[in-house]
Amino acid sequence: MRLKRGLELIIFLYAFILYAAGPSVTLQAQEIICAEQRPANNTDPKFCNSDTITSAVSDWNLKYSIIYALPALFTVTFLGALSDSYGRKVAMLVSLLGNFVQYGSNLLLALFGWPLNVLFYTQGFYGLCGTYAAMFMAVFAACSDETLPEDRTARVGVLEGCLLVGLSAGSILAGLIVDRLGYVVLFSIIEALIVLLILVVLLLDETLPLEKRPKLTFKRANFVNVMKILFQNGRTFSAALVFMLCTGIAIGLSQVLILFARHVFNISAELNGYFQAMNQVLRAAGLFLILPRCLKQYNSSMTSQLIFAMLSSFAAALQFVLWAFLTQELWVFFVISGVGLVALWGTIVTRGLLSQFVSQDSQGALMGSIGVLEACAMPFLGVMLLNTTYSATVSSFPGAFLIVAAGVNILVGLILALMAWYGVDGPTPGYQPERAALLAKDSIND
Numbered sequence: 001m002r003l004k005r006g007l008e009l010i011i012f013l014y015a016f017i018l019y020a021a022g023p024s025v026t027l028q029a030q031e032i033i034c035a036e037q038r039p040a041n042n043t044d045p046k047f048c049n050s051d052t053i054t055s056a057v058s059d060w061n062l063k064y065s066i067i068y069a070l071p072a073l074f075t076v077t078f079l080g081a082l083s084d085s086y087g088r089k090v091a092m093l094v095s096l097l098g099n100f101v102q103y104g105s106n107l108l109l110a111l112f113g114w115p116l117n118v119l120f121y122t123q124g125f126y127g128l129c130g131t132y133a134a135m136f137m138a139v140f141a142a143c144s145d146e147t148l149p150e151d152r153t154a155r156v157g158v159l160e161g162c163l164l165v166g167l168s169a170g171s172i173l174a175g176l177i178v179d180r181l182g183y184v185v186l187f188s189i190i191e192a193l194i195v196l197l198i199l200v201v202l203l204l205d206e207t208l209p210l211e212k213r214p215k216l217t218f219k220r221a222n223f224v225n226v227m228k229i230l231f232q233n234g235r236t237f238s239a240a241l242v243f244m245l246c247t248g249i250a251i252g253l254s255q256v257l258i259l260f261a262r263h264v265f266n267i268s269a270e271l272n273g274y275f276q277a278m279n280q281v282l283r284a285a286g287l288f289l290i291l292p293r294c295l296k297q298y299n300s301s302m303t304s305q306l307i308f309a310m311l312s313s314f315a316a317a318l319q320f321v322l323w324a325f326l327t328q329e330l331w332v333f334f335v336i337s338g339v340g341l342v343a344l345w346g347t348i349v350t351r352g353l354l355s356q357f358v359s360q361d362s363q364g365a366l367m368g369s370i371g372v373l374e375a376c377a378m379p380f381l382g383v384m385l386l387n388t389t390y391s392a393t394v395s396s397f398p399g400a401f402l403i404v405a406a407g408v409n410i411l412v413g414l415i416l417a418l419m420a421w422y423g424v425d426g427p428t429p430g431y432q433p434e435r436a437a438l439l440a441k442d443s444i445n446d
């Protein structure tokens with residue numbers, strides 16, 4: 001079975017694992033910190049969702065995220081260049097190994113009651129394996145291998161949609177199992193799914209044979225040279241900046257929203273899972289149904305893609321402002337999620353455009369450099385900015401972090417507007433559209 005037929009399956013399963021585990025790690029930490037800080041005579045059922053506890057969990061999340069991000073900065077660029085020469089499956093397997101160790105420690109924590117800080121050590125190993133950024137790098141580089149340049153943004157949208165559906169399903173599973181069966185059952189299932197995904201990757205063929213790939217050299221794998229790809233000119237730099245801002249806010253927001261919703265509405269883990277899932281399903285529906293129609297209507301020109309991404313960023317800003325102020329009723333909070341149908345398209349558009357700005361032989365290195373942005377964006381932008389804002393304002397204005405997220409999206413919209421105004425159509429020097437199309441056709445026909 002060819003890898004191209006499995007990309008959607010791989011990214012769906014991986015996203016399912018990430019979101020079954022990711023929010024559950026936060027909830028597990030919240031319960032442990034709550035148990036440690038609860039006074040002996042305190043029996044208030046709402047204590048774990050109090051300002052003090054959710055603020056402490058937010059601070060813990062920040063440290064937890066930074067620990068894996070630092071080593072991932074270097075690992076993911078090397079894996080990107082390595083995948084250009086030896087195929088995408090290597091990076092996928094390394095990333096999955098990191099996940100297996102990472103979530104295995106959560107299972108052992110639930111089984112034996114180990115100290116919470118044990119997770120910092122396995123999180124560091126996860127960072128050495130490239131984190132989720134290495135998996136996404138490999139999937140989207142494989143997408144570039146087998147997809148014609150003019151079709152890449154639409155294909156990236158489909159893959160991102162599969163990712164969001166996986167996130168939704170994972171959120172629902174996590175909420176149901178944590179409330180009913182506990183963390184031991186949940187993380188046992190997650191470990192089994194990781195093993196299943198490793199087998200799926202092993203059974204699939206590569207997109208391109210080794211003889212059609214460039215040789216690995218120190219120059220190609222060097223961190224500095226890989227990162228230079230994003231600084232070729234104003235177009236690549238602007239697209240990379242937009243990608244980092246959108247990714248950081250999207251991922252960081254998903255973590256803080258868990259604490260926000262539990263603090264404001266005191267909702268259960270199950271209901272929180274449904275809320276997270278609904279947000280992701282709405283975004284996926286927009287990527288499957290709305291974005292492709294928009295691109296087809298305007299012939300997928302680069303400028304039209306930027307305009308759609310700009311409007312999407314402004315829509316996201318509106319959603320966040322409404323969430324921040326309309327928190328009196330839970331049903332209103334859910335209804336506002338409907339804006340997600342057209343929100344946060346910036347990552348999809350910029351990832352697709354960047355793949356058209358560089359040589360076909362360097363797609364893995366490009367996606368590796370994008371992986372660095374992903375690895376940096378979550379802890380150093382999304383988590384640090386939003387978590388610290390939430391911790392500082394939770395007692396006075398819990399929705400302040402949403403105002404900050406809205407401001408970042410307005411900035412993103414303005415950058416995209418400038419890019420569309422000055423124009424980005426036409427290949428960057430060094431880009432080889434004929435070779436890109438030839439390799440993509442070879443991959444499809446092999």
